[in-house]
Amino acid sequence: MVLSRSQRQDLRTGFTANLVVSASVAAYGSVLGLMAAQKGLTWYQLLVMNLSVFAGSAQFVMVDMWLPPLPVAEIILAVLVINMRYLLIGASLSPLFRDTSLKHKFLFMHLVADENWAMTMARYYKGPTTTWFLLGGGLCVQAAWCFGTLLGHRLGAVITNPERYGLDFSFVAVFTALVFSFWKGRQDVLPWLVAAAVAAVSESLMPGKWYIVCGGVAGALVAALMPPKGASND
């Protein structure tokens, strides 16, 4: 495929626009690499996971659940639920892909992550933006993700007593730091309380990792059943 000058230009602009956010993606990826090494994933398994799944939070959950015998069904179901948001992310990109072929859509959608999506949408509201900008950002984020995770994996193989450095706690820390980027305001109070309570109760009652799905779905159901924002009197 030969790219036109403007396509190359957009690809490059998209790549550079995502450089800063990609630095934090790499830093955050190094923690995943560390955890993956502790769980016994090889570097090439991690690399294939990066290239094929390419979704930060979902990969953290996968690695956390990575204990022999591998709970294949639970892991895939958890990934499905966590990545549900990509349905909405994909839907929100439809104006950008309006005049593109089906093949173009299938090729370009794989490299959509939260970061380059947010970058692209922010730019799209200001002026004309193409799918090449989106792809350029995706390549930048993917490169940083692979670099960070593999670097972390190397370090993880060196550190033999992770508890001493608090690294077993790292996954709680990662998700606690991440969860507030999803906080939208007071309407989240009740769904989040329900999610936390259902997760805590179902963790003690059910085997495996089903509490993640139970808590998540219960909390989101509360959000769906509550009156929409602005409809109540308070």
Added chain:
Amino acid sequence: MISQNLDLLVWLTIFGAAAVTYSLRIGGLLLAGKLPKTGRFKRFMDALPGTILLSLIVPAALAAGPIGWLATLCTGLCSLKTGNVFLSMIVGIVIVAGGRLYGF
């Protein structure tokens, strides 16, 4: 034989997760016109990432003991105040490591 089976499970898990994720990405784009953009379904989907992550944390944080509770609290506050995910993560890990060093 056993290790071969284990390896098969590894790849099954990775490619299963990849297939599911890709289907959601492309599905959202192709079904864009058909997904409700308002109402209950939208609110359900919007709430999901936050409630899922929370469900992940709560049992593990509860099990981490007093020093873990303190670290979780500080990580959360730092994230809320600074919006910096990496910094907040480090704060939590340092508190737990420091606590263990001093025998908590």
